[in-house]
Amino acid sequence: MATCDGPGDIKLLPGKPRSGGRPRSEANRRSILAAAMKLLEHQTVQSVTSEAIAVEAGVGKATIYRWWSSKVSVVIDAFIEHQLPHTSMDKDAHPAEALLKHWRMMAQQYSGKAGDIASQIIAAGQSEPVIMAEFLSKFHVERAAMARGTVERLMRAVPSIRERIAEERFMELFYSPIHTRLLLRHHPIDREFIQTFPVDFFRVFGVEFDDGGRLRSLPRAGSDTATGKIVRAKQ
Numbered sequence: 001m002a003t004c005d006g007p008g009d010i011k012l013l014p015g016k017p018r019s020g021g022r023p024r025s026e027a028n029r030r031s032i033l034a035a036a037m038k039l040l041e042h043q044t045v046q047s048v049t050s051e052a053i054a055v056e057a058g059v060g061k062a063t064i065y066r067w068w069s070s071k072v073s074v075v076i077d078a079f080i081e082h083q084l085p086h087t088s089m090d091k092d093a094h095p096a097e098a099l100l101k102h103w104r105m106m107a108q109q110y111s112g113k114a115g116d117i118a119s120q121i122i123a124a125g126q127s128e129p130v131i132m133a134e135f136l137s138k139f140h141v142e143r144a145a146m147a148r149g150t151v152e153r154l155m156r157a158v159p160s161i162r163e164r165i166a167e168e169r170f171m172e173l174f175y176s177p178i179h180t181r182l183l184l185r186h187h188p189i190d191r192e193f194i195q196t197f198p199v200d201f202f203r204v205f206g207v208e209f210d211d212g213g214r215l216r217s218l219p220r221a222g223s224d225t226a227t228g229k230i231v232r233a234k235q
Contacts, residue, residue, distance in 0.1 A: 029067070031057040031058060032054075033074070035056035035057035038056060053071070086109050089147070107178050107194045110189055151170055158207065
């Protein structure tokens with residue numbers, strides 16, 4: 001995993017070493033992943049090279065290929081370890097608030113350099129299925145499972161949502177607009193989108209938030225949310 005004290009302050013924490021072969025040097029691993037992220041600040045996934053990563057990290061190129069199968073594998077691991085602390089899920093908050101906060105953090109990240117890196121990895125995966133499979137297995141599947149658990153909590157807390165839509169479809173409709181804007185670039189992932197979309201989305205299900213993103217009201221049990229029959233959320 002990784003922690004960040006602020007933008008550009010990347011601290012990479014220990015990960016699982018590969019089984020077999022020479023033991024992984026944690027110092028080298030941290031150096032390699034940090035070097036990849038530093039180079040990607042000014043280069044694309046396609047243009048950055050394993051040689052450049054090795055030089056920046058102060059290791060031999062062979063060290064990289066001892067632990068990673070390709071340059072893109074290094075980039076994927078560097079991206080994941082940098083991204084995770086910026087898009088955590090608040091397990092103590094009401095699930096609606098947790099999802100709203102998580103969506104906004106994810107959109108905020110994808111509005112900047114992290115979005116450029118993610119879109120470049122996905123683009124590379126279009127012609128290299130192995131890259132796409134690795135990105136999905138390492139990043140998407142785990143993050144989707146985290147979101148799914150919170151959506152399940154939401155539907156237990158607000159049964160009227162489950163009556164209208166399945167969990168997987170809820171997740172798909174909720175998060176897809178971020179990826180659509182990220183990949184098509186037909187509209188920006190800007191402040192207006194980040195602030196208004198998740199609020200408007202939840203409003204469809206009768207869940208209301210205040211301007212600070214705090215839960216304000218929930219649909220009354222058994223009511224039609226279109227009628228506006230709501231109950232105040234517990235503070």
